[in-house]
Amino acid sequence: MLPSEEIRYYAEHHSKINSITFSVRVPTAGLTCTIGPRAVDLIPSSRAVTDGQGNAQRVLLSAVVMPTRTTLDPSTTESSLLSLKLTALPSVQSSSSPSTSISASEFPPAPLPAAQLQGLINLGCEACGNILLENNGDSGNQDGGGPIQRVVDLPSEHWQELVDCWMCHEEDFTELREGDLGARIGQALVGGTYILIHAADVNQSSVVIEEDAQAIDWTKGIKRRWRPLACLRCLYPVGDGWYQSVREDGTDLELIQAKFHKYTVTFKGQDKNTGRQLSIPRQRFVSYVAAEIFESARHHATYRFILQDRLEGQDMMLMWMLNWDSTIITNQDTVQDSEVVWDAPLRLDLRTLATSQATMETEQARGKRVMKVLYLRLLSEEHYESEKQEGVYSKEMALWDRWRGDPGVESLQFQKHFFSVILEQSSRCLPPDLNGAASTVLDMDGMRVGFIELVIEK
Structure with a gap:
């Protein structure tokens, strides 16, 4: 299949509940999916008969699933982005511990102890x-x-x-x-x-x-x-x-x-x-962000945070940790180097991002482990004043007020631009149709889905 004809896909594996959500941008003619046990073969319906399996686009999965075959027809829905719910077969480790709740003892250790x-x-x-x-x-x-x-x-x-x-x-x-x-x-x-x-x-x-x-x-x-x-x-x-x-x-x-x-x-x-x-190698900045979050979750059992500017102590962003141990596999376009200004500690993240993206596109790829979060940037002063003058109280502003007054919400401090750049970048791997999906499900209007990549020593 030519690169220009490549089918865009996004898969998210939740190991705690043995579930894989596989979303794919279906061509107008439809799509045939041959699933399992370790991969999904994507074949446009117009070629399924003539080409068989020879021209399939293969997506390797991060877990074993039950084999099946299905055909997706975009004419039956309003969107060309269709999703499949796949059941991942539990591994030996997960079958011995069937609990789906987050256990603090399972959190990865901080980098460079x-x-x-x-x-x-x-x-x-x-x-x-x-x-x-x-x-x-x-x-x-x-x-x-x-x-x-x-x-x-x-x-x-x-x-x-x-x-x-x-x-x-x-x-x-x-x-x-x-x-x-x-x-x-x-x-x-x-x-x-x-x-x-x-x-x-x-x-x-x-x-x-x-x-x-x-x-x-x-x-x-x-x-x-x-x-x-x-x-x-x-x-x-x-x-x-x-x-x-x-x-x-x-x-x-x-x-x-x-x-x-x-x-x-x-x-x-x-x-x-x-x-x-x-030689003592440096670790990626996102590894330390994850370490801060894990430490708070371990000691305070909290998964909601207000991120603040370390220098001025000003609020920057709301963040809710949804799942710390997800795996994502995607060929969605990532952010371009020219679109963000990278501070020195983020250069390693940028280099690793490019390397991991290239690796994910090879046949050996099994995706990358991430922490899934929802986040909401602080509304600008102009936006806030405009709402105040018009007598409008947006859901975003209401959410900020609730979290600021909630003693169960922790505060974490980072350099002003580090964290927001990472989250904005990670949101780009999501198809636009999915980026706000969590808002309707969890009634967290205005929040975007983001991912913090985990670097876990084996």
Whole structure:
């Protein structure tokens, strides 16, 4: 079949309920589908008799299904996009655990735990390569070494919920304030999305508080606060600093701890026995987004989130995790490079996206595992003011108000453009007819379907 004649399809496999929804754009003449056990053969009805199976477009499935054969006729419906519900035969693992509910123990671990960071000695800015920690190597070699001697996992992302945890692990953690845990000198504490470093190990001439976050009233509230950090050389965001102030005017700020985001830094490792340089690969940004969501779901049993701008704390988006373990298979067009502006931490996502898309089109493809979500962008100020003047209260605005007032909704913070670009991109793989389908089913008007690709270590 010629590329111009390729039939567009989209399949979504929900392993929890052993179901595959297979949607296909049916040609005017109709379509014959030969299904199972591991693939779907698509044959335009005009060729089914003359060409048999030789000219079929084969779609490999991510699970075994019962073999069958069916003919789709678009003249019987108002849409050319038709869907088939296929029953996936349970695997050995799923048959021993038939429950369809999400189990927190099944959530994938966060990328790059301490076990994978052994040998870490220094960190660099992902955008420009600027060394962020003190260099303990040869003075003549700017990349000579680093201060990190020990790498330890943090017990949880939610430090303040671990009452007196630090008392049981004094060799690993030091108390900062009311349950907050801090790294000791020469130590790196590894969280799901960041690495915590003692201030004495940070090259403070390499980092600066981001300009938009420098103004703060230290006369109100506590005297220790997290402030966004940027690389001094290129002003690219690299993490957060835990600062304290003695004077009320905030002119004597002292850095206590630094929290570097894994997706904004590069890792320098060294074998302590041989001195050989170790390669510590970076993971995709979406992997850390998923880790944040899993951590909140695991500890708070919540699946609804308000995403905020890390720098300004402004609301950006509503997100509802529908299913964390889906598999999608599609040949829908993806977003073009020129259509979005990619920040440095997203370049790896872009390269991986192109590679995975090419891989999905090969015969060995089995799709990609994703977290399925619904999301709704914040309405613009102009839109909001227009509705207010006209006395209109849209369903989108009502949804924002309900979620903001719901204590069961968690807040997560990311750099402003990172997350929205990923979700907008993922929505492009859905046929237009399906993109808003969840709204009518779940009465979540205005929300779009998006996917966060999961990178799961086997």
